[in-house]
Amino acid sequence: MKVLVTGTGGYIGSILGPYLIEQGYEVKGLDTGFYRSGWLFNNGETIYPSYINKDLRDIDLEDLEGYDAVVHLAELSNDPLGKLNPEITYKINHKGSVRIAELCKKAGIQRFVYASSCSVYGIGTEDYKTEGSELKPQTAYAECKTRVEEDVSKLADDNFSPTFLRNATAYGASPRMRFDIVLNNLAGLAWTTGVIEMISDGMPWRPLVHIKDISKAFRCVLEAPKDAIHNEIFNVGDTEQNFRVKEIAEIVGDAFPGCKITFGDSGGDNRSYRVSFDKINNRLPGFSCDYTAQRGAQELYKIFNKIDLDAETFNGRPYTRIKQLKYLLKSNQLNEDLYWV
Numbered sequence: 378m379k380v381l382v383t384g385t386g387g388y389i390g391s392i393l394g395p396y397l398i399e400q401g402y403e404v405k406g407l408d409t410g411f412y413r414s415g416w417l418f419n420n421g422e423t424i425y426p427s428y429i430n431k432d433l434r435d436i437d438l439e440d441l442e443g444y445d446a447v448v449h450l451a452e453l454s455n456d457p458l459g460k461l462n463p464e465i466t467y468k469i470n471h472k473g474s475v476r477i478a479e480l481c482k483k484a485g486i487q488r489f490v491y492a493s494s495c496s497v498y499g500i501g502t503e504d505y506k507t508e509g510s511e512l513k514p515q516t517a518y519a520e521c522k523t524r525v526e527e528d529v530s531k532l533a534d535d536n537f538s539p540t541f542l543r544n545a546t547a548y549g550a551s552p553r554m555r556f557d558i559v560l561n562n563l564a565g566l567a568w569t570t571g572v573i574e575m576i577s578d579g580m581p582w583r584p585l586v587h588i589k590d591i592s593k594a595f596r597c598v599l600e601a602p603k604d605a606i607h608n609e610i611f612n613v614g615d616t617e618q619n620f621r622v623k624e625i626a627e628i629v630g631d632a633f634p635g636c637k638i639t640f641g642d643s644g645g646d647n648r649s650y651r652v653s654f655d656k657i658n659n660r661l662p663g664f665s666c667d668y669t670a671q672r673g674a675q676e677l678y679k680i681f682n683k684i685d686l687d688a689e690t691f692n693g694r695p696y697t698r699i700k701q702l703k704y705l706l707k708s709n710q711l712n713e714d715l716y717w718v
Contacts, residue, residue, distance in 0.1 A: 378599060379403040379443060383477070384450030385428050386413060389492070391553040393448065393592040394426040400596055407431055407440070408451060409717070411702065415695025417554040418684050432716060434473045438480055446488035447481050448595050449474060453518070453715075454555075454698055461699060463517040465715055470521035471528075478529040482537045488606075489539045490598050491529060492591075493522045495584055495612060497543060501650030505619075508543070508610045508656055515648055526610065533608040540598045540606045544591050545584035545614035545652060548673050550680045557697040559583060560670060563626050564677040567633035569688040576641040579623025581649035586614035587668035594657065597664040611657040615666040619651040625670065632674035 380397060384390040385406025397404045406428030429440060433451045441447070452470040474491070481489050498506040499513035514520040522543075529539045548560035556565045566573050594613045598606050620628070623640060630636040657664055680686075694700035705711040712718050 378445045379405075380446045380448060380599065381405050381407060381441065381444045382426070382448045382450065383407045383433055384452070384492075385426060386410060386553060387450060387454065388551050388553050388555045389547065389588050389591055390450050391425070392549075392551050392588050393450070393595060395423045396589070396592045397596060398424050398426060402599075405429065405444075407433070407436070409433070411705065412553055412695060412698070415554065415693070415701070416552050417690075417696070418550075418552055418680060433477060434469065436477055436480060438484055441480055441484040441486060444484070444486050446490065446599055447477070447486055448490045448492075448599075449477060450492045452492075452521070460517070461702065462713075462715075465713075466517045467521060469715065470518065471524045474521075474525045475528045478532055478539060482532055485536070487536060487538055488599060489529070489537065490595055491525060491539060491541050493526055493541045493543045493610075494519065495543050495545050495614075495650070495652050496648070497523050497526075498650040498652065499648060501582065505616065505651045505653040506612075507653045508612060530608055538603055538607040540608070541610045542591075542594055542598065543610060543612045544594075545586035545612070545618070545654075547588050547591060548585055548670070549588040549668070550676055551588055554696050555698065556691055557699070559622060560585060560625055560629060560673060561677065563629040564633070564674055564681070565686070565691040567629050567636040568678070568681040568686055569691045571636055573626045573630060573636060573638045575623070575626060575639065577622070578642060579621060579626060579640050581622050582619055582651045583622060583625065584614050584619045584650070584652040584654075585625070585670050585673075586618065586666065587673050590614070590666040590668055593667070594661070594664055597661050601662050605660065605662060611661055612652050612654050613657060614652065614654045615658070616652070616654045618666065618670060620670065628670050629674045632671065632678050
């Protein structure tokens, strides 16, 4: 199978691309290169796909010719970026993603796998959110995910099968590392300072999933019978991997010897939800998570030890999305519409 992976130069994409190659796929990447200045580690063995250096808004029909499937990751990647410029976030994440799906359909590509997010659930109760639960997106990022799901699902027909993977909060080691997501951030603090000092009480719930398990979910969708994945939504993760943020801090603290943890008062973040992952584990052939948060934290400890991670690198702009984009804007490398100058 010949697969185009958009966002192949990003946090998940730099793991997914090589993983699919290892599984025997012919993979081409596409990425605009916002985060190319950040590369945390090498192992000397990984084979990375070649990629087209192009903004997703500029993709045309010719770029999509000859592919059997498209895995679409390339969007502005988290909530702070959405706050930076909500209008541009909607143009890229919503309009840009729907346009790619429309072009895929015109190009005769039968499978379109979209990286959505469990953040679409927004505010939860004690109930576990399922794929049929009411959506309450709290940010521009999550709102765009909701709109893409709604609009692209309408394109489904006998010759075009979109699938929507609502990933839990990602974590894990990647060459294009992100230290602006919860478990990775706490691990970086534990290594560089020896202290996880939380300003909140850590009571909000978050579901977690390792980026290698996310990659596995994409592969399972590509290989599944059409009737198993056609216009389906899957929460990606494991129901046992729902944690309060304070529990995530404690898991990280256990993996980093000598780390101390302190908690503050209740914070202003009202995003809190637990998610059920029964559907993907029961209905997507071949899928189950291989990683736990404990294993992921231990993995990060080993990586940080191997590369001797320092505070300057941990706090550096290449590994925090909002810092990197603000730098590219300030240095006039990107214009206000986030196009390269």
